[in-house]
Amino acid sequence: MARVGMARVLLVCPVVFRKEVNGVKIDDSVEKGFVEAGSRSELPFWLAKELHLRQAVSMSTPACFNQKTRMEIQADAACVDLRSRCPYFYEFGCKIAPLVGDQTIGYLLLSAFKTRYEIILSKAHTATFSASSKLSTILTKEETDLYETAQWSMAAFKKWRTGGPRFQKASILGRKRRSID
């Protein structure tokens, strides 16, 4: 369970150590004080990448691009909860693909994004609050940004068309006052 929790927090990659490492505390090496060559572990992406490039570890594809996720994306990309798999699904995929040498990740990302982009844009312009809050629980961080940008541009267009006060209170001050009222 702890592993799952961690994977949600950090972008972790499964690795196999190719070299012995002294004086670090990674997983079960805490008592022994060293990591044996050939032992398996999960490292945060920034560390795994650097060690991989120096041939100290070999990386494999992270769990968020596993077979189960691929099948679900193939079935209906729009309904897959990518947020819980990896909040930066696309960016992480782009960075991981050349390192692990898995060319299928590119196609996976592209097909997932194509379907989801269409839905994000149409929902951003039409959905009511309740529908959009359900959608926002499955969007990745990148998709959420797109969604908000689409909504913002629609709001800006409406404001331009109907007019309104030119000056407004700075948004940074907005929240606190409202809670007092």
Next chain:
Amino acid sequence: MHGRQASQLVKELASSEKGQLKPFNMQHNTCNFNVFGSLGMLHVLRFLSDLFDQVIEQCEQHHLELQSLIRKIQDEGLDVQTTRNADHYGALIHHLSLVRNKRCLLAYVYNRAEIIRSFIWKVGPVLPEEIQEKLSHTEGDHFRRYSASLNSYVQEVGVDLTLDMVPPKDPYIKVRVLDDMGAIVLSDKTANLARHSMHFLRRTDAEQYIAQGLMEELTG
């Protein structure tokens, strides 16, 4: 796990709303929580809010371990530059963790500084209390100096750059006062800005008060 606290620190930035600021994540900033009394509560807040210090402490730890591993390689009579043994890779991991932590700390400080600088364009040179207390001491200093250098530039070019970019149709606008402000000297007159009173003011005078939420513009 290496760099966990640092990533939490950066996530605090990522999770906060765009352009909004949270209190600086450092121990001495929590002293104003003393007023809440209960020691237990204070302890919890302490724990939550000294992440920044924790990361720096971690950096020092990595640095020490890095040095001791390098020393070990030297003691064995090996060349630090070319050796690729277990100690080398241990030192490498500590070095990478150190660099990562540093990067996270810099990202945290840099992004906050960017938000803080944006305040001067949105709110003006005087920050309200509720924002002021979220800044660390050095951030407050940064804001004052940025404000001063902007001010001196504005005086040199003779145009107030913080004003609205769109040319006004009328130099005067109608405003309603939302909060008692008392008698204030404006550029063309002295006005008694009592709560709920309506005035016809120069746009340039009214802008900063509207941004601070003390007035609203009346249209139509």
